[in-house]
Amino acid sequence: MALDPLPTLHRIFGFPDFRGVQRQVVDRVLAGERTLAVMPTGAGKSLTYQLPSAMLDGTCVVVSPLIALMHDQLRAAEAVGLRAATLTSVDENRAETRGRFLDGQLDLLYIAPERASGGDFRDLLQRGRVAMFAIDEAHCVSEWGHDFRPDYRLLRPLLDLFPDVPRLALTATADAHTRDDILDQLGIPREGMIVAGFDRPNIRYTIGARDNTTRQLVDLIRATPGPGIVYAQTRAATEKLAAALAVTGRPTRAYHAGLDPAVRARNQADFVRSEDMVIAATVAFGMGIDKPDVRFVAHAGLPKSIEAYYQETGRAGRDGDPAVAHLFWGAEDFARARQRIGEVEAARQPGERARLQSLAALVETAGCRRAILLRHFGEHPPERCGNCDNCLNPPKAMDATQVARKYLSAVFRTGQMFGATYVEQVLTGKSSERSLMNGHEALSVWNIVGEEELALLKPVGRALLLRDALRTNAHGGLEFGPGARAILKGEAEVALLEPPPRARRSRSKAGEANPVDDPLFEALRAARRDLAKEAGVPPYVIFHDSVLREIAARRPATLSDLGHVAGVGQRKLDAYGEAFLKVVRDN
Incomplete structure (x- = not known):
């Protein structure tokens, strides 16, 4: 008899139903199948393995590429009551974690691919009970992908040691060639692929020529409240921009691989907890960030490829609220990119040139930006999306x-x-x-x-x-x-x-957390901020803004009423329910 995941979805996550293809993916996992799920960022990929982990006998082993990402996911899992742990080089409780796994006391165990492919970890798994494997950011397994990680290609022997254990590969960014490679490398049948689509309708795409980058970024930041990421192409540029953008009055930080590790970790932690910080970063920053309330992503130069652009802009608006992606490019970006292509091995040059040409088509088009993006990933979108610069303000040629x-x-x-x-x-x-x-x-x-x-x-x-x-x-x-x-x-x-005439600067509603200026919503946010500080977690781990908006609209009077708000599961209701009900009563 097939397991029904809906009661667990209600009880743990507080959601009335699944979104998109989540149910299809979860049903395949619960049936013991092998699956590749291609789902856009913000579509709830982590739920497709977190929910089965609470229903299956044993531990879900999650392979994830970055320690910071694992720790973000760990906080989110623990917040809804799942028993989770990470096994990384920075964890001091590794012996305790191994013991919890062997005793069957873990729903989720997060591990990096480098450690997962080692003999010690293989021996550990064979002594315990594995319920499923989840391979996050699965495009890293493919040499055709834009974030290739060789250690991902060493996972297949480990997976094949457990032939009857369901395996789930997850990615938001993979073209047709990369998807085929993932299936081959991880031993997933073609019929096991579920593609949810790539559209992120809540993101407004805007692309324009670079002209005094700092001034352009300052204008964008002043018009767009909420946390934001500015991607720069060099380490020096991140530090220069972080200093220059402080003129906006917003807290700013730099992030790149050359920073002292303690400073880098502190800057990342500050950003994750902040509700208005701007971080200027190289592409070293991002995959490890599971922050849902980023309101804008700006590129101060050309990304490596459309795949990279899609993934980097996808870090905005993961909570489903409106967000902005703005790319500032210059012709010299393309000149440098062509020089770099000439330096790579000959066999890779045709593919790299094709990637660059796809980027050129995106920045040059007078048509819909979203349509160009979605066609690149094999979709057939409408000619106009209504939420990119060219659709909102069509340029003249x-x-x-x-x-x-x-x-x-x-x-x-x-x-x-x-x-x-x-x-x-x-x-x-x-x-x-x-x-x-x-x-x-x-x-x-x-x-x-x-x-x-x-x-x-x-x-x-x-x-x-x-x-x-x-x-x-x-x-x-x-x-x-x-x-x-x-x-x-x-x-x-x-x-x-x-270029369209420069619009008068105004505060953008795209990033407004509280567009109707509801005082109850602001009071709920203040309470969330205090609870998050007390618990040592980012505010969004308590509740997303969308949950607070629904609480403000419904004004629940009892715990039972509050439990019917989407996103309020039993664990969070028990931990925070009375505190938020008091705010409703007092306002």
Whole structure:
């Protein structure tokens, strides 16, 4: 007889029903099947193994890539009453954890892939009872994935030691090629794949050219309340941005792998607990963050791929509330990326070039950003989403082909060795010692760009680099790329998007936790903050904002009433119910 997971869902997690494909995944696990679940961030992936762990006989072994992520998940599991532990290099209670596992006193045991593939851990599991395996961030197993971790490829022998134990692989980010690789590497049949879709409708995608990055970020932060992440491309840039963004009045921190480990851990912990902090970070920060109330993610430079962009922006709005993803890019980002591709092994270069071209299509499109993203992952979305910059404020396209040909001609006539600034000076007839010495003032391209075309030079330069019509050499000079010939011969056009007029700065409702300014909601948040501080956990571990909003709307008078609010399970009702009822009575 099949196990019914609904009573456990109600009792432990306080939810009236499953969301999306959660029920399909849970039913397969409870039936002992092997499954790959591709579910967008915020769709409740962790519930698909946490719930079975409370119903099956034995321990669910969760393979997770980062210690910080494991500890976040541990707090969340313990908060709903699950018996959980981590077995990592920083845990001082490893002997106690092994004992709890062998005594059958653990529902969940979190472990890193490096330790999971070792002989000692294999021997430990064979002495206890394993109920299921959950492999989180499963795209790390694939060399085609953007976060490849070789130790993930060593998990198969461990899993095969327990052929009758259900195994569940979970990821939010995997294209068709990566999904096939995950199935092969982890021994999951094709019919065991469940793809929930990749759409995150609560995230508003906005992409624009970089122009005074600090000012652009300051404007974004001032318009968007709540916690946020700013991704920078270098360690130095994170520290510089963290200092500069403090002008907003918000607490700011830097995060990168070069920081002292204690400082790095403290900055991360401060961010996880904060309700308004902005953290400037390299991509070393993120996968280990299970923080649901991030209201915006900004990129101060180009991400590695669409997969990376999707995953990094997916750290916003995991609680389902509105969030913003803003990418600021420059043509030099594409130039550097092409240089890096030239340095990798030849076999990988075609794939890397295809990834870069997909990014170019995303930043250049006049159409729907979300549609580009979803089509990349094999979906068939509508032409307009209504929640990206191009859908909300459609840009106008203008033909810049003639200016592009002039630009390319100037690069060619000056010998394909000078940078953009000098090429623009030649085109606009700005005399200098260098132009005189080189005899460039006698060229046919000297001063051929008039006042009406002047504003197009920089965006045309960006467009030519993006299209690979121009490349930068090792000394920063511009030279022809493979796309130049078609433009010069009249076989390809260059269209530019006219940027929409800059909107007046205003406080964005996208990130408002309390858009109706309900004083009861604010009182509930203050109570949650105090309870979280007392318990030593982030506020969202107590309740999400959505739970507090429902409490404020319903104004429950009894514990029974409060227990009917979605997200209030029995353990949290027992621990915090009276405290929140008092706030309702007093307001």
